[in-house]
Amino acid sequence: MKWNLRLVAAKRGIWKAGELRELLAAEGMEISAGKMSKLWSGDPASVKLAELDVLCRVLDCAVGELLVPAVPRHSEFTKNEIRSRKM
Structure with a gap:
């Protein structure tokens, strides 16, 4: 999964982590x-469901906008997957 917080925030006019932090605090988070910093940099070790809920509410977005499937690199495909795609 890819963490997409900065892009979602930018689309809503939030350009700095501090701005988002203040908005989250106003919602009780x-x-x-x-x-x-971890959330903003795109490298959170974990995100609680309650945190996702507040983030989505503040950013007026869906979870699927924050967490998007990562496209596997070619080297991540197994030989069987590659063979089955050729057929």
Whole structure:
């Protein structure tokens, strides 16, 4: 999965992590600067469902906009998958 927070936020005119952090706090989601940095940088170790709920509410988006399927690189396909695609 690919974490797409910055793009979703930018589409809504939010360009800085601090701006989003303030909006989240106004909705009752107090998060540390470190956690916000991880969310913003695109490398969160984990995201709780309650956090996703608040993020979606603040950004007026669906979970599918924040979490998008990553396209596998060619090297990630197994030999069997490659063979079956050729048929």
